[in-house]
Structure formats: C-alpha cells, structure tokens
Amino acid sequence: MCDKCGNPEHVEFExxxxxxxxxxxxxxxxxxxxxxxxxxxxxxxxxxxVSLLQNYTTRGSLTNNQWVWVDRLRERVRGVEPIYGSFxxxxxxxxxxxxxxxxxxxxxxxxKGGTYVQLNFYPGEKDEKVVDVxxxxxxxxxxxxxxxxxxxxxxxxxxxxxxxxxxxxxxxDLALDPIGTAKAMAGKLGVCMYxxxxxxxxxSKKAGYGPxxxxxWGLPWGDSEKTNxxxxxxxxxxxxxxYGLHPFDGSGNVNRMNPGFLGKVCEKYSExxxxxxxxxxxxxKI
Numbered sequence: 368m369c370d371k372c373g374n375p376e377h378v379e380f381e382x383x384x385x386x387x388x389x390x391x392x393x394x395x396x397x398x399x400x401x402x403x404x405x406x407x408x409x410x411x412x413x414x415x416x417v418s419l420l421q422n423y424t425t426r427g428s429l430t431n432n433q434w435v436w437v438d439r440l441r442e443r444v445r446g447v448e449p450i451y452g453s454f455x456x457x458x459x460x461x462x463x464x465x466x467x468x469x470x471x472x473x474x475x476x477x478x479k480g481g482t483y484v485q486l487n488f489y490p491g492e493k494d495e496k497v498v499d500v501x502x503x504x505x506x507x508x509x510x511x512x513x514x515x516x517x518x519x520x521x522x523x524x525x526x527x528x529x530x531x532x533x534x535x536x537x538x539x540d541l542a543l544d545p546i547g548t549a550k551a552m553a554g555k556l557g558v559c560m561y562x563x564x565x566x567x568x569x570x571s572k573k574a575g576y577g578p579x580x581x582x583x584w585g586l587p588w589g590d591s592e593k594t595n596x597x598x599x600x601x602x603x604x605x606x607x608x609x610y611g612l613h614p615f616d617g618s619g620n621v622n623r624m625n626p627g628f629l630g631k632v633c634e635k636y637s638e639x640x641x642x643x644x645x646x647x648x649x650x651x652k653i
Contacts, residue, residue, distance in 0.1 A: 394434070397434075397437055397438065397441065398420065398423060398437065400441055400445075401416055401419070401420065401437055401440060401441050402416075402420055404416070404440065404441055404444040404445065405417065407444045407519065408440070408443070408444060408518075408523075409497050409516050409518045409523065410497075412440055412443060415436070415440065416440050419433055419436065419437055419440075439526075443515075443523050443524060443525070444523070454517050454520050454521070454522070454538075454539075454542045455520060455542075455645060455648075455649065456542050456545060456645065457474075457486070457498060457517060457538075457541060457542050457545075458498065458517070459585075459645075460474075460545060460584050460585065461474075461486075461488035461490075461498060462490070463583075463584060463585045464488070464490075464561075464583050464584050465488070465490030466490075467582065467583040467584075468583075469490075469583060470490065471487065471488075471489060472487075472488050472490070472561075472583075472584075473485055473486065473487055473488075473561075473563075474486040474541065474560055474561060475552065475556060475558070475560045475561075475563060476537045476538070476541060476548070476552060476560060477505075477537070477552060477555040477556055478533045478534055478536065478537040479533060479536065479537065480531075480533040482502055482503065482531070482533055482534055482537075483502060483503055483504065483505035484500065484501070484502055484514075484534055484537055484538065485500075485501045485502075485504075485511070486498050486499070486500055486501075486517070486538070486541075487499040487501065497516050497517070497518050498516065498517040498518075499513070499516060500513075500514045500515045500516060500517065500522075500530070500534070500538065501513055501514060502514045502529055502534060505556075512529055513525050513529070514526075514529035514530045514534060515529065515530045517538070522535055522538065545586070546574075546575075546586065546587070548560075548575075549561075549574065549575030549576050549586070550573070550574065550575040551575070552575060553566055553572060553574075553575035553576075559571070559575065559576045559577060559580055560575065560576070561576055561580040561583070561584055562576075562577075562579070562580050564577070574586075574588070602641055602643075602644035603644040603647050603648065605644075606641075606644050606645060606648060607648065
C-alpha cells in the first residue's frame with residue numbers, strides 16, 4: 368500500500384542511489400581492468416574484448432551476458448597460475464616440426480589423473496605464439512573439449528574446470544623435460560605422443576618415439592644424437608637472434624617465426640648446450 372495515496376495496488380519503490388552508484392563504479396572498474404588485460408590476451412579474446420569495450424562506449428550499457436564475458440575474459444588473464452621454468456621449449460619444438468613440413472603438429476599427453484591432453488599448433492597462422500590445449504576424447508572416447516592456450520609463456524585457461532592443476536602439471540612436465548615425458552607417455556598411451564602411431568621396435572618403445580619423429584621434432588635418436596658440442600655462449604647468441612631480442616647482421620630483428628633459422632640452431636648444437644642457453648634466456652626474463 369502506498370503511504371501517500373492509500374491505494375493498496377500502488378506500491379512505492381525507493382531507489383537506493385548509493386547501491387546503484389556502487390554497482391556502476393564496480394562495472395566501470397571491471398571495464399578499465401578489461402582494457403588493461405587486452406595486450407596479454409590471445410588474438411581471439413582481444414577482438415572480443417575490444418568489441419565489448421566499443422559497445423559500452425557507444426551504447427553506454429552491456430547486456431547481462433556481455434557483463435559475464437567481461438568477467439570471464441579478465442579471469443583468463445588475471446587467473447593465470449604461475450609456472451616454473453618456461454613454455455618456450457614447447458613452442459620451439461612445434462616451430463621446428465612446422466619447419467619440417469608438418470602442417471598440423473600435435474602432442475598427445477596423459478595426465479597423472481588420467482585426463483587425455485592434446486596440444487595443437489598451426490604453422491603459418493597470424494599468432495604463431497599460441498598453442499591450443501584440448502582435453503578428453505582419447506581414441507574416440509568422449510568429446511574433445513577446448514581447455515585453453517599456451518600464450519606468451521603462460522597457460523591461459525578457457526575455464527578453470529577444464530584447465531585443472533592436473534592438466535597444467537603434465538604440460539609443464541613436457542616443457543621441463545620433453546625427452547623424459549615422451550618415454551612416460553609411451554607407457555601410458557602405448558603410442559608415440561607426436562604422431563600417434565604404435566611403437567613397433569624396442570628402441571622406439573624405450574625412447575617414446577621413432578626415428579622419423581626424432582628428425583621432425585629435433586629429438587636425439589640413437590647414434591645420430593648430436594655430438595658437435597659448440598659453446599653455450601654461441602648458442603645463447605643464436606637463440607637471442609631467433610627470439611628477436613637484438614639486431615642480427617645489422618638488418619633489424621630476426622623474424623621470431625623463422626623456422627629455417629631455428630632449424631640451423633638445432634643442427635649446430637647439442638641438446639645439452641641448447642638447454643643451457645635456453646635456461647640463461649629464461650633467467651633473464653624473470
């Protein structure tokens with residue numbers, strides 16, 4: 368009943384201005400935070416975030432569903448878990464595979480908790496720094512679900528219920544020890560984690576991959592393992608040129624996506640030397 372007119376059907380609503388202002392202030396702070404997150408996003412999320420910001424600028428409002436995505440996109444950047452070491456070795460492996468002609472190189476993993484994890488890379492794409500992460504769907508069992516990305520040396524979750532700690536750990540194991548992970552996956556999956564083919568001979572089963580994948584992915588294989596142990600300093604300088612961290616031959620920065628140059632680096636040095644040089648670069652980033 369309205370206190371002013373006494374009409375029982377007339378209900379008076381009071382507007383809580385302080386609450387309205389607090390909610391508006393929070394939304395504006397979230398939009399500002401979203402704009403600050405844009406440079407750290409993958410290209411797809413960048414485009415979506417920019418469209419949301421433009422919508423609010425032109426219309427002065429967003430739908431409830433759009434506000435949900437404002438929070439979700441922010442969470443993908445702000446909610447990234449810290450990592451140990453670097454994911455650069457995974458990107459290096461994929462670029463080398465692309466340089467050897469693999470159009471859609473994949474890596475197949477099985478987490479300790481039994482979740483199938485697949486990493487996909489697409490050489491030639493505009494954003495070649497991105498590796499897509501999928502879970503489930505091993506050998507046709509269940510549906511494969513998109514879980515996130517490896518982007519700018521970070522794991523970016525699509526959602527926390529998919530990019531679990533168990534999934535993150537097996538990806539991090541690959542980055543820290545590709546050779547050891549290949550051996551472990553051979554026992555878990557029963558196939559080569561790079562090509563998905565069954566390992567037929569004892570040497571392949573022991574290594575976790577065969578001679579063809581060893582060549583495509585820059586992995587040691589039997590007596591052909593690199594023996595030219597050139598210095599760590601030389602390898603360090605070559606890798607820095609590859610990553611475009613300083614000018615090369617006075618002609619500007621080397622293209623980070625140049626797979627031919629990376630292939631030459633992998634041919635010149637032993638695996639141990641490359642790992643030491645990469646570790647020095649990783650320490651400079653910290």
